[in-house]
Amino acid sequence: MSTLIYALQTAMKSIWNEKWINLLTVLSVSIGLLILSSFVTVTLNVDSALKRWAKGFGMVVYLDEDLTGKAENELKKLFLQDPDILEVRYISKEQAVRELRLSLGENASILDELDENPLPSSFELKLKRELLKPAVVKKKAEQISRLKGVEEVQYGEKWLSSLNTLSTILKTSAIFLGCAILVAIVFITYNTIKIFFYRRKDEIETLKLLGATRTFIRLPFLIEGLFIGIAGGLISAVALFGIHSMISFKGVEILPSIRTLMVAPPLQAYILIVLVGAVMSLTGSFIAVGRIRY
Amino acid sequence: MIQFSGVSKYYDGDVVLKDISFTIEKGELAYITGPSGAGKTTLLKLIYCAERPDTGQIVVAGWDVGKLKQGTIPFLRRNVGIVFQDFRLLFNKTVFDNIALALRIHDMQPREIKETVNNVLKDIRLKHKEHVFPQHLSGGEQQRIVIARAMVSRPTVLLADEPTGNLDMDTSRNIMGLFREINARGTTVLIATHNNALFHGTGRRVLYLNNTHIEKEAVG
Ligand SMILES: Nc1ncnc2c1ncn2[C@@H]1O[C@H](COP(=O)(O)OP(=O)(O)OP(=O)(O)O)[C@@H](O)[C@H]1O
Ligand SMILES: [Mg+2]
Numbered sequence: 001m002s003t004l005i006y007a008l009q010t011a012m013k014s015i016w017n018e019k020w021i022n023l024l025t026v027l028s029v030s031i032g033l034l035i036l037s038s039f040v041t042v043t044l045n046v047d048s049a050l051k052r053w054a055k056g057f058g059m060v061v062y063l064d065e066d067l068t069g070k071a072e073n074e075l076k077k078l079f080l081q082d083p084d085i086l087e088v089r090y091i092s093k094e095q096a097v098r099e100l101r102l103s104l105g106e107n108a109s110i111l112d113e114l115d116e117n118p119l120p121s122s123f124e125l126k127l128k129r130e131l132l133k134p135a136v137v138k139k140k141a142e143q144i145s146r147l148k149g150v151e152e153v154q155y156g157e158k159w160l161s162s163l164n165t166l167s168t169i170l171k172t173s174a175i176f177l178g179c180a181i182l183v184a185i186v187f188i189t190y191n192t193i194k195i196f197f198y199r200r201k202d203e204i205e206t207l208k209l210l211g212a213t214r215t216f217i218r219l220p221f222l223i224e225g226l227f228i229g230i231a232g233g234l235i236s237a238v239a240l241f242g243i244h245s246m247i248s249f250k251g252v253e254i255l256p257s258i259r260t261l262m263v264a265p266p267l268q269a270y271i272l273i274v275l276v277g278a279v280m281s282l283t284g285s286f287i288a289v290g291r292i293r294y
Numbered sequence: 295m296i297q298f299s300g301v302s303k304y305y306d307g308d309v310v311l312k313d314i315s316f317t318i319e320k321g322e323l324a325y326i327t328g329p330s331g332a333g334k335t336t337l338l339k340l341i342y343c344a345e346r347p348d349t350g351q352i353v354v355a356g357w358d359v360g361k362l363k364q365g366t367i368p369f370l371r372r373n374v375g376i377v378f379q380d381f382r383l384l385f386n387k388t389v390f391d392n393i394a395l396a397l398r399i400h401d402m403q404p405r406e407i408k409e410t411v412n413n414v415l416k417d418i419r420l421k422h423k424e425h426v427f428p429q430h431l432s433g434g435e436q437q438r439i440v441i442a443r444a445m446v447s448r449p450t451v452l453l454a455d456e457p458t459g460n461l462d463m464d465t466s467r468n469i470m471g472l473f474r475e476i477n478a479r480g481t482t483v484l485i486a487t488h489n490n491a492l493f494h495g496t497g498r499r500v501l502y503l504n505n506t507h508i509e510k511e512a513v514g
Contacts, residue, residue: 001401002398002401002402002403002404003398003401005404006398203384203386205382206382206384207395207399208368208371209342209344209371209376209378209382210371210376210395210396210399210443211368211369211370211371211372211374211396211399211400212368212399213365213368213399214365214368216368216399293364294343294344294364294367294368
C-alpha cells in the first residue's frame, strides 16, 4: 500500500517536472485517438446509411401473361412460406399501370394510346437483411426464376454489389487505420517513458542495490504511462464530442434531417476511447521499462 | 552469518579471487583488508549478489546467494545494508529522502518512516541537515548519510566498503564508533578497508586479502 502511494507521488512529481514532454506526448496520443474515433464514427455513419438504404431493396418477380389467379395464389403462398423472404407484395396488372401513371406524372397520357395493358402482374419481395449479399441474392433470384409461372426476376444487381464493396472497403480500412494508430500510440508512450527511464538509470541502479522489487521500480513509470493514456483519451473524447456537436448543429442548416440521419457515438464509445488510450499507453510503458535484471 | 566455501571470481578470464573460504559469525564485527585492487569490493559484491561467483558457494543469512533467482535478489538485499565505496546517494533527493528510500523499499508506513529516519539522523548528528541535498554536504557528512541509509532498515548484515575513504582521523574514529553501536545492537558488520589504523588495537578479527586469496587471518 505504501509502495503504491510512493509510486503515485513519484509519478506525479515526474509528470510535473517533465511537464512539456508529457504534454506533448498526451497531445500526440489524443490526436491519434481522435483520428481513430472520428474515422470509426464516420464509418459507422456511412455503414448505417448503407443499411438503411439496403432495407428498401426489393426483388421484382414478373409473372407469366396467362397465369390464372389460382396459380398466382399458389406462388404467393410459396413466397410467404419462404423464411428468407420478409415481405411479399402482389402487384396486379391494373395496379402496375396505376403506379406507372403516377410515376409518369403529366406524361401519363401516353398510356391512353394503348388499348391493352402491356404490363405483367408481379410480386415485390423483400429479402431478409442478412441475405443482402450479391452472391446470395443472385442465387435466390435464379431459384425463383425457375419456378413455374415466373417470367423474369429483376433486382438492382450492380447497385447491390457496389453498396457491398463500399461497405467492405470502409470496414477494412477502418481496421487497418485503427491498428496503425493503436501501434502508434503504444510507440509514442514507449518513447517518452523510455527517455524518463534512461534519465533515472543511476537512481534505478541504486534502488536495485537497496533491495527494491521490480514492482517498486516499475510502478511509477507504469502510472505515468497510464496517466498519459487517460489524459490523451479524455482530451480526444472531449474533442470528438465537440466536433460531433458542431457538425450536428451547423449541419442542420445545410441538411435539416442530419440529426435523425447521423449516428451519435454513445456514452460507451467515449469511455472506450479513454480505455483504449489507457491500455495502449500502459502497454507502451510496460515495454519501455522492460525486463529488470539485478 | 556469512560463509564462503571455495569461492573464485574471474573478470574476463583474469582471476580476482581464488578459492576463498571464511566464515563470519552472527553478531561479529570483522575487517577485510588488502591493497588497492586486491578484490575487497568484489568480495562484498558477491555477498549482496551484484556479482556471481564462478566457483564455490556463498551463504548469507541462510540464503545460497550464488543460486538466487532474479526475483529473490531484492529480498536478500533487504537483509543486507550496504555502505558503498562510491556512496550512491541520489542527488535529486534531500538527506531525509535518501535515507527514507531504504524504508520505502521495505513498504513501511510514512509515519513510521518519519520517526525512524529522524532517530537515525539524530544518531549521526545530522538532524539539522535533513532538508539539504547531498551535494551541499562535506565528504564526512555524506559518508554518515550513506551509513545511516544502510542501517536504518535494521539489516541483519551490514557491509561497509572503505567507509572512511579519505576522511581525517577524528571523523574516521567517529564513524567507526557508529559501526560499533550498530554491531552492539546485534547486526553483523563486515568492513573492507586498506587503512590499518582502523582496526589496529580493536581486538577484532581481520582477514588479509592479497594476491587473489586470504593470506592470513589475525586479531587487530
Ligand atoms: N566489473 C569489472 N570488470 C572487470 N574487472 C573488474 C571489475 N571490477 C573490478 N575489476 C578488477 O578486479 C580487481 C579487484 O577490484 P576491486 O574493486 O574488488 O578491488 P578493491 O580491493 O576494492 O580495491 P580498492 O581498495 O581500490 O577499492 C581490480 O583489478 C579491478 O580492476
Ligand atoms: Mg574497493
